[in-house]
Amino acid sequence: LMCDEHGVPEHECGICHPELLTRNAPGEGLKVRLPSAASAANAGVVVQTPGAQRMEHAVECFAELTFNQNKLARITPLVGGVVKSVEVDFGSQVHEGDLLARITSVEIGEAQSAYLTAIAENKLRDRTLERERGLLAQRISSEKEFQEAEAAHGISRAAVRQARQRLMVLGFDEQQILALTDRQGAPGVLEIRAPFAGEIVERTAVQGAMVEMGESLFTLADVTALWAMLNIPESQLPRARIGQNVALTVESLPGQTFNGTLTWLSASVDARSRMARGRVEVTNADGRLKAQMFAKARIITSNSSHAVVVPSSAVQNVTGTPVVFVPVGEDLFETHDRCRGQEALLAEPGAEEGVG
Secondary structure (H helix, E strand, O other), X not given: OEEXXXXXXXXXXXXXXXXXXXXXXXXXXXXXXXXXXXXXXXOOOOOOOOEEEEEEEEEEEEEEEEEOHHHEEEEOOOOOEEEEEEOOOOOOEEOOOOEEEEEEOHHHHHHHHHHHHHHHHHHHHHHHHHHHHHHHHOOOOOHHHHHHHHHHHHHHHHHHHHHHHHHHHHOOOHHHHHHHHOOOOOOOEEEEEOOOOEEEEEEOOOOOOEEOOOOOOEEEEOOOEEEEEEEEEHHHHHHOOOOOEXXXXXXXXXXXXXXXXXXXXXXXXXXXXXXXXXXXXXXXXXXXXXXOOEEEEEEEEEEEEEEEEEOHHHOXXXXXXXXXXXXXXXXXXXXXXXXXXXXXXOOOOOOOOEEO
């Protein structure tokens, strides 16, 4: 059937049946015939050829920067004592194994002494066992005496292992224990060293102060990589996926963009804010980003290197559907709504182009 008034098929007449637009599949459109060939020009309609450029679809949300919790350490002593010396301060850059502080403690001295005594006893038992082995070979000593020496040697070795384990529990590493046996370690002193390279971002250690076991002395952070904790609206969650690229901007660093990767999405949504948490790992080699900064995040959900671009003013809303009008004759236009059912990125008001 033809529309007698507009000269197009009835099922394609956009003037008589605009509601049909919502029923069409993407790519199918309705036709609109103007009163005359001059009507478009008289109404100020300008026809242009669309261009192509790279465009991104993204979820925008807010974020807060924090230290990378996998590269953050609160340095605490495993025994109470007195802070003998403090070797670093706020902002100090340290390498793995660098000395941070020294702590003196009676318990540390007792543990060191027990280890050195066990080492000395074990050396004595070593010599005794070797002597008994030689005497047994010469049939001067009995099998029983050799077995007794062997048992005593086993007990002394177990005592060394136990004393060594005690030192490691208190915080001594292999190098520090070796220094004790070489008589290079200070008696009753525990050296607190950096577990990895980073920056001292918090310090409570004071020389001469008493400290308890587990009391924080320093906080060490690797600031070359931070976390951005995102607040993603519930309605946008289906578009977010782990592994997507994220672009971050902060107000205090205008014109700069920091790129990271979405590495985690929470399994729940906040009951009040209806937001879900996400985590982005972002490099910070030059230290421009600081923990507790607020940022705007764009989670890149998809992109196209050859998106069709039209002026944002060309996109019209017809019965809730964004469309553009394409000329198919001097007085005949056809609606195109290829964005329906997909994301539509439009230029901001006043911008020259958008995606249709």
